[in-house]
Amino acid sequence: MVTDRRFGRRRVRVNIGEIARRAGVSRSTVSYALTGKRPVSEETKRRIQTVIDELGYRPNAAARALKEGRTRTIGLVIPPASQRLTDMQLGFVASVVDAAAHADLDVLLSPSGGEHDRSFERVVTGRRVDGVIVMEIRLEDDRVTRLLQSGLPFVGIGRTRHPEDMSWVDLDYETLIAKCVHHLADLGHRHLALVNRNAELVAAGYGPGHRAQAGFQRAVAERGLHGVQVCCADDAQAGQSCLGRLLAEHPELTAIATINEAAVSGMYRALVEAGLNVPGDFSVAGVAAQHWAENLHPPLTAADVPADEMGARAVELLIQRIADPTTPHRHILATPPISLRGTTGPARPRG
Amino acid sequence: MVTDRRFGRRRVRVNIGEIARRAGVSRSTVSYALTGKRPVSEETKRRIQTVIDELGYRPNAAARALKEGRTRTIGLVIPPASQRLTDMQLGFVASVVDAAAHADLDVLLSPSGGEHDRSFERVVTGRRVDGVIVMEIRLEDDRVTRLLQSGLPFVGIGRTRHPEDMSWVDLDYETLIAKCVHHLADLGHRHLALVNRNAELVAAGYGPGHRAQAGFQRAVAERGLHGVQVCCADDAQAGQSCLGRLLAEHPELTAIATINEAAVSGMYRALVEAGLNVPGDFSVAGVAAQHWAENLHPPLTAADVPADEMGARAVELLIQRIADPTTPHRHILATPPISLRGTTGPARPRG
DNA sequence: TCGGTTCGCCGAATCGGTTCGACCGAACAT
DNA sequence: ATGTTCGGTCGAACCGATTCGGCGAACCGA
Numbered sequence: 001m002v003t004d005r006r007f008g009r010r011r012v013r014v015n016i017g018e019i020a021r022r023a024g025v026s027r028s029t030v031s032y033a034l035t036g037k038r039p040v041s042e043e044t045k046r047r048i049q050t051v052i053d054e055l056g057y058r059p060n061a062a063a064r065a066l067k068e069g070r071t072r073t074i075g076l077v078i079p080p081a082s083q084r085l086t087d088m089q090l091g092f093v094a095s096v097v098d099a100a101a102h103a104d105l106d107v108l109l110s111p112s113g114g115e116h117d118r119s120f121e122r123v124v125t126g127r128r129v130d131g132v133i134v135m136e137i138r139l140e141d142d143r144v145t146r147l148l149q150s151g152l153p154f155v156g157i158g159r160t161r162h163p164e165d166m167s168w169v170d171l172d173y174e175t176l177i178a179k180c181v182h183h184l185a186d187l188g189h190r191h192l193a194l195v196n197r198n199a200e201l202v203a204a205g206y207g208p209g210h211r212a213q214a215g216f217q218r219a220v221a222e223r224g225l226h227g228v229q230v231c232c233a234d235d236a237q238a239g240q241s242c243l244g245r246l247l248a249e250h251p252e253l254t255a256i257a258t259i260n261e262a263a264v265s266g267m268y269r270a271l272v273e274a275g276l277n278v279p280g281d282f283s284v285a286g287v288a289a290q291h292w293a294e295n296l297h298p299p300l301t302a303a304d305v306p307a308d309e310m311g312a313r314a315v316e317l318l319i320q321r322i323a324d325p326t327t328p329h330r331h332i333l334a335t336p337p338i339s340l341r342g343t344t345g346p347a348r349p350r351g
Numbered sequence: 352m353v354t355d356r357r358f359g360r361r362r363v364r365v366n367i368g369e370i371a372r373r374a375g376v377s378r379s380t381v382s383y384a385l386t387g388k389r390p391v392s393e394e395t396k397r398r399i400q401t402v403i404d405e406l407g408y409r410p411n412a413a414a415r416a417l418k419e420g421r422t423r424t425i426g427l428v429i430p431p432a433s434q435r436l437t438d439m440q441l442g443f444v445a446s447v448v449d450a451a452a453h454a455d456l457d458v459l460l461s462p463s464g465g466e467h468d469r470s471f472e473r474v475v476t477g478r479r480v481d482g483v484i485v486m487e488i489r490l491e492d493d494r495v496t497r498l499l500q501s502g503l504p505f506v507g508i509g510r511t512r513h514p515e516d517m518s519w520v521d522l523d524y525e526t527l528i529a530k531c532v533h534h535l536a537d538l539g540h541r542h543l544a545l546v547n548r549n550a551e552l553v554a555a556g557y558g559p560g561h562r563a564q565a566g567f568q569r570a571v572a573e574r575g576l577h578g579v580q581v582c583c584a585d586d587a588q589a590g591q592s593c594l595g596r597l598l599a600e601h602p603e604l605t606a607i608a609t610i611n612e613a614a615v616s617g618m619y620r621a622l623v624e625a626g627l628n629v630p631g632d633f634s635v636a637g638v639a640a641q642h643w644a645e646n647l648h649p650p651l652t653a654a655d656v657p658a659d660e661m662g663a664r665a666v667e668l669l670i671q672r673i674a675d676p677t678t679p680h681r682h683i684l685a686t687p688p689i690s691l692r693g694t695t696g697p698a699r700p701r702g
Numbered sequence: 703t704c705g706g707t708t709c710g711c712c713g714a715a716t717c718g719g720t721t722c723g724a725c726c727g728a729a730c731a732t
Numbered sequence: 733a734t735g736t737t738c739g740g741t742c743g744a745a746c747c748g749a750t751t752c753g754g755c756g757a758a759c760c761g762a
Contacts, residue, residue: 017718062413417717709757714751724744
């Protein structure tokens with residue numbers, strides 16, 4: 001019982017031993033009373049609880065983690081903080097954090113993807129977490145390689161080129177974009193463009209970008225259409241200039257499909273500039289977070305990404321893998337339906 | 352040296368003892384070689400390092416935390432995941448995470464503000480973190496009370512009604528909104544409205560909301576203007592309907608000031624609907640994240656919130672408080688200049 | 703050659719929990 | 733009366749690091 005001169009307050013180290021002493025029992029009894037792993041008499045439990053409440057005792061997380069060999073914490077690897085998160089990514093983060101909180105797990109954030117990733121290494125390698133959820137996975141991804149060789153349980157939101165080796169939750173961009181194309185083709189559109197995410201990302205092997213391309217090409221070929229593909233930086237201004245250029249270079253275009261939600265509002269502006277009405281003269285469809293699609297003006301016809309569901313499932317999968325790392329890998333591929341919000345309509349030749 | 356049948360790989364518990372054994376030294380020597388807190392011969396250091404590289408050893412974070420009494424982790428208390436983060440809030444999170452990473456600190460996320468906040472309690476009370484950064488502080492804030500009595504070092508992004516008792520970084524909303532009003536008054540506007548954040552938030556004692564009100568009232572009184580105040584939910588659609596109503600009910604209005612960045616794009620739409628040009632017929636100014644203000648169409652004349660700077664400063668302050676909790680509290684009040692982007696102009700009576 | 707430093711390293715204690723084996727008395731079966 | 737079970741408790745080992753006191757050898761000047 002030490003007196004802290006600075007405040008004149010008692011400053012006792014309140015640990016399990018102090019509780020035990022004051023309750024007149026051994027430390028193990030306090031532990032059993034708290035965890036319930038062995039029977040403790042009601043009388044004793046009450047005495048212990050009284051002392052605990054009085055002192056505001058909480059077991060030291062580090063000590064518990066050390067002995068138990070687990071931290072009750074999961075890591076969440078997000079894109080580097082420098083680049084802004086898209087609404088969809090933000091949705092994933094929110095739902096993962098939420099789901100983890102429901103499972104009484106804490107979330108350790110690791111912005112990664114840069115070169116010298118101390119944060120990632122610390123999280124993965126120092127046993128700071130019981131498992132990891134990785135966002136924004138590339139077709140070839142060093143972080144996945146690193147995690148595989150470390151043996152730490154992990155789940156991807158997104159998948160690599162060889163997705164059998166890991167557990168993941170992903171959007172079926174290929175099918176979704178194909179569905180957009182078919183929807184537009186059904187409306188009579190013959191000349192379509194795919195507006196992808198930014199060029200660096202796609203060049204770096206960003207899975208959704210490549211899979212969207214594949215789905216676009218496949219569907220365009222199946223329907224005998226004419227398709228153009230273009231990358232566009234992830235913001236409104238880029239969307240505006242990008243689509244402006246596209247419209248000028250390809251006067252035959254009457255519709256676009258996109259996975260670049262951040263660029264859509266700019267693309268709308270480009271259409272206004274070009275004097276094209278949506279959906280009268282030009283149709284737009286894509287893949288986007290529901291919240292985002294609804295708040296655009298006009299609201300975008302899009303496959304609504306079920307970010308809440310996906311984040312929750314990712315946490316679920318991770319918890320399973322932590323409990324038993326030998327279970328076979330599970331894969332969840334989401335193909336949400338396209339919500340028609342009025343940005344697509346019958347084709348009408350431009351000019 | 353146990354063989355794990357599942358993979359046929361060696362699965363040794365690689366801890367400091369194992370390193371010591373293989374390097375033929377004691378555990379303490381390995382520790383000193385790593386921390387450099389006592390001299391170790393070059394030869395021995397080399398031998399130890401070789402073994403470490405070979406086995407991919409990393410010190411166990413829990414064991415270190417237990418012994419050292421600190422976790423090298425900070426907590427970041429964010430608004431509940433359910434409600435979406437504004438662009439400004441996202442900016443704070445990003446910059447805090449970034450600054451923490453630079454200081455080799457990890458960040459534990461705690462979505463809080465709900466009723467039974469297990470997450471918050473775990474983080475604050477279980478010694479899981481060395482300190483905490485709290486966002487979205489209310490004038491009266493239970494979390495701050497809780498932190499004060501726990502003795503855990505913390506820094507607010509935002510401040511309570513009694514801000515002397517804590518360290519914080521905040522925007523001077525009162526001054527910023529007053530500056531907006533003066534700017535508009537200088538342009539000849541006589542009838543202004545303040546569009547605040549959502550009503551629940553303001554009613555719950557959200558500081559920025561109240562301080563913006565105060566600054567608005569003060570400036571309006573000083574300049575002998577006529578002012579209207581209104582709350583508006585934090586999204587584009589609400590902004591549209593809210594401003595639509597406001598324009599109808601107050602035909603004398605020619606300008607607004609706002610701290611509700613998420614509603615601005617909707618307010619623009621309401622102005623278009625009402626046939627009002629910006630800035631010809633109507634002026635808009637506010638406080639917003641720079642990125643957001645620039646990506647609006649038209650780009651908003653606004654005080655650019657220096658989120659990066661503020662987050663970094665918050666981390667800096669927190670690190671100081673962790674190092675020495677007896678240092679006097681520090682307060683950083685940011686008053687960024689207003690960037691003129693063309694949404695304000697000379698007043699012209701409506702009608 | 704001897705006493706004192708310095709260098710490099712070791713052994714043991716420690717942080718605060720969890721958990722296993724053991725013990726004791728009471729209740730119960732034989 | 734003896735053996736068994738069981739609820740309730742204790743003591744000690746353990747998790748994996750850090751850190752303090754100390755010890756032997758080399759080195760120094762006197």
